[in-house]
Amino acid sequence: xxxxxxxxxxxxxxxxxxxxxxxxxxxxxxxxxxxxxxxxxxxxxxxxxxxxxxxxxxxxxxxxxxxxxxxxxxxxxxxxxxxxxxxxxxxxxxxxxxxxxxxxxxxxxxxxxxxxxxxxxxxxxxxxxxxxxxxxxxxxxxxxxxxxxxxxxxxxxxxxxxxxxxxxxxxxxxxxxxxxxxxxxxxxxxxxxxxxxxxxxxxxxxxxxxxxxxxxxxxxxxxxxxxxxxxxxxxxxxxxxxxxxxxxxxxxxxxxxxxxxxxxxxxxxxxxxxxxxxxxxxxxxxxxxxxxxxxxxxxxxxxxxxxxxxxxxxxxxxxxxxxxxxxxxxxxxxxxxxxxxxxxxxxxxxxxxxxxxxxxxxxxxxxxxxxxxxxxxxxxxxxxxxxxxxxxxxxxxxxxxxxxxxx
Numbered sequence: 001x002x003x004x005x006x007x008x009x010x011x012x013x014x015x016x017x018x019x020x021x022x023x024x025x026x027x028x029x030x031x032x033x034x035x036x037x038x039x040x041x042x043x044x045x046x047x048x049x050x051x052x053x054x055x056x057x058x059x060x061x062x063x064x065x066x067x068x069x070x071x072x073x074x075x076x077x078x079x080x081x082x083x084x085x086x087x088x089x090x091x092x093x094x095x096x097x098x099x100x101x102x103x104x105x106x107x108x109x110x111x112x113x114x115x116x117x118x119x120x121x122x123x124x125x126x127x128x129x130x131x132x133x134x135x136x137x138x139x140x141x142x143x144x145x146x147x148x149x150x151x152x153x154x155x156x157x158x159x160x161x162x163x164x165x166x167x168x169x170x171x172x173x174x175x176x177x178x179x180x181x182x183x184x185x186x187x188x189x190x191x192x193x194x195x196x197x198x199x200x201x202x203x204x205x206x207x208x209x210x211x212x213x214x215x216x217x218x219x220x221x222x223x224x225x226x227x228x229x230x231x232x233x234x235x236x237x238x239x240x241x242x243x244x245x246x247x248x249x250x251x252x253x254x255x256x257x258x259x260x261x262x263x264x265x266x267x268x269x270x271x272x273x274x275x276x277x278x279x280x281x282x283x284x285x286x287x288x289x290x291x292x293x294x295x296x297x298x299x300x301x302x303x304x305x306x307x308x309x310x311x312x313x314x315x316x317x318x319x320x321x322x323x324x325x326x327x328x329x330x331x332x333x334x335x336x337x338x339x340x341x342x343x344x345x346x347x348x349x350x351x352x353x354x355x356x357x358x359x360x361x362x363x364x365x366x367x368x369x370x371x372x373x374x375x376x377x378x379x380x381x382x383x384x385x386x387x388x389x390x391x392x393x394x395x396x397x398x399x400x401x402x403x404x405x406x407x
Contacts, residue, residue, distance in 0.1 A: 004321065007083045010091055017092045020046055021099025021270075026369070029100045032219035033372055037211050039175060040106055040219055046096075047108040051131070084328035086259065090266040090320055097270025101376050102217035104267060111172045112136040112384075113180040113198075115263060116256040120196065120238040129198060135176035136256075137167035137225060145389045147182065147254070148191040148403075152227060154183040154237075161197060161237065163205065163230040169383070173223025174211060177201050181227065185243050193243050196256075198236040205230025216375035259327065261337040261384050265320040265344035268380040272313050272348045275373050279355040280306060282362060302358055309351045316344040335397035342390035345381035352377035 006014060024042055032040050096104045105111075113134030117126065143149045152165025163183050173179060179199045186193040199206055205228055212222040234241065280290070288302050296304040320340040326333035352374040356363035363370045381387050396406050 004318070006091065007087075010083070010088055013088065013092055014095055016049060017095035018098070020049070021096050025096065025099025025103050029103065029219075029369055029372065030366070032103065034218075036213065036218040037174075037221055038219075039221075040103055043103060043107050047110070050107065050110065082329045083325070086262065086324040086327040087321065090262050090324040093263055093266040094270045094273070094320075097267040098274045099270075100219065101267050101271055101380065102219035104270070105171055105217060105220040106175070108175075109133045111176050112260050112263075113172075113176065113178060115260045116180045116196065117198065117238070119256045119259045121198075122239075125198070125235075125238065129178065132178055133172070133176045134178040134180055134198070135170050135172045135201075135223075136180045137170045137173065138182045139169045140166055141168055145386055148194065150182055150184050150194055151187070152181065152183040153187070154185055154195060154197060154232075156185075156234070156241075157231070159234050160231045161234060163197065163199070163227045163232055165227050166225070167227070168224045169212070170223045170225060171220060171383070173225060174208060174221045179206065179225070180238070181206075189243060195241075196238045197232050198238065199227075199230065199232050203230055203232070215378060216372070217379055257385060258332075258334050258337045261341040261390075262320050262323040262327070262333075264380060264384040265316065265323070265337075265340040268341075268344035268348035268377070269313065269317055269320060271373055271377055271380065272309075272316070272344070272351045275352050275355040275370065276306070276309060276313060278368060278370060279358055279363075282359050282368070305354060305358065309347075309354060312343075312347045312351065316340070316347045319343050335394055338385070338390040338393040338397075341385060342387055342394065345390075346387060348380050349377045 024046065028040060028042055032038060093104060096107070109131065111134050113136040116136050117129050117134055121129065138147055138150070140151055143151060150165075152163060152167065154161045154163050161183075163181060165183065167179075167181065170179065177200070179201055181197050181199050182194060183197060184193045185195060207226045207228060208223055209226055210224045212224065214222060283289075283302055283306070288300060290303045290306055291299060292307075296307040299307070319336065323333050323336040323340040326336055352370075356370050356374045359368070359370055362368055365371065385393070392406070395401075396403065399406065
C-alpha cells in the first residue's frame with residue numbers, strides 16, 4: 001500500500017489533533033448528535049489549542065484559517081518541496097474529522113468563511129478579521145450548484161453596500177461572528193458581477209429565520225438567513241469593487257473553493273478512516289483478519305472488501321494531499337481540488353454504508369458510532385460542490401472547455 005511520510009514539522013500538530021479526536025470528540029459525539037443545535041462547549045478548549053499553536057508558529061496552518069491562496073515559492077527554497085499552510089490544514093482536519101465531522105465544523109474560528117477570507121481578503125482585512133469566526137453564505141433557495149446564478153443583490157449607497165436576498169444551508173451560521181455573503185452587483189452581467197462581502201452576524205439587516213434539522217452532522221448548526229436592506233461598509237467587500245474586475249469577483253470567489261474543497265475532502269478522509277478502523281477492530285474480534293501478503297480474492301469476503309476500501313481510501317488521500325501540495329507550491333489546483341473532493345466524498349459514503357452492513361446488528365445500533373457516521377457521510381459528497389459538479393469541473397479542465405461550452 002502506498003503511504004507518505006508526514007513532514008516532521010507537522011507531527012506535533014497531528015498528535016494533538018488525534019488526541020483531541022479520540023479523547024474529546026468520540027466521548028461527546030453521540031451526546032451532541034442527540035442534542036441537535038446545542039453548542040458543544042467542550043470545543044472552546046480545542047479552539048484555544050489551535051489559536052495557541054498558531055500564535056507560537058509551531059503549527060502554521062492549523063485549521064481552516066491557515067488555508068491560503070496558492071503561495072509564491074521562496075526562490076531560495078528547494079524547488080517543488082514546499083509543505084505549507086494548505087497541507088497542514090488538510091492533515092489536521094483529517095485527524096479531527098476522524099473523531100467527528102460535525103464537531104470539526106463547529107470549532108470556533110475555523111469556519112469555511114475563515115478559509116474564504118484567507119483566500120481572498122487583502123492584508124488590512126485579514127488583520128481586521130483575525131481571531132473571529134466566519135461562516136460562508138452562498139446557497140440560495142433557487143441557486144444550489146450554479147453559484148453564478150446568485151440572486152442576492154448588493155447596491156452601492158455612499159460608503160456602504162445594501163444587500164437584499166436569502167441564503168440557506170449556512171454552516172455555523174448561528175454561532176459565527178461573521179458571515180461571508182456572496183451577492184451580485186448587477187444581475188444582467190452574470191458571474192462577473194458577483195462579489196463576496198463580510199457581514200457582521202449582529203447586523204440588524206441579517207435575520208436568522210431557522211436552523212435546519214438534518215440527517216447527519218447534527219452537532220453543527222446549519223442556518224437560513226434573510227438579508228433585508230442589510231447595510232455593509234464598503235471596506236468589507238472582499239477584493240476589487242469594480243464590477244468587471246476579476247480581483248475578488250466571481251473568479252476570486254471561486255478560488256475559495258480551490259482552498260476549501262481539499263478541506264472537505266480531508267473531512268471525508270477522516271470519517272472514512274474512523275469507519276475502517278472501527279470495522280477492522282469489530283471484525284477482528286469475531287476472527288476476521290486481513291492478510292496483507294495474500295491476494296484479496298483468496299481471503300474471506302469481509303477481508304477482501306476491507307482491502308478494496310483501504311485502496312479507495314489511499315487513492316482519495318493521495319489526491320487530497322496533492323491538491324493541498326500544489327496550492328502550497330504556487331500551482332493552480334482547481335482540477336486537483338475537484339478530483340480530491342469527488343473521490344473522497346464518494347469513497348466516504350460508500351465505505352460508511354459498507355461498514356454498517358459488514359458489522360450487521362452492531363453496525364445498525366447505537367452502541368457503536370458506525371450508524372451515525374453513515375448519516376454524517378452523505379453531506380461530504382454534497383456541500384462545497386456536489387459530486388456531479390466536481391466531475392463537471394474536472395471534465396472542463398481535461399478537455400480545455402469553458403463553462404459555457406460544457407454545461
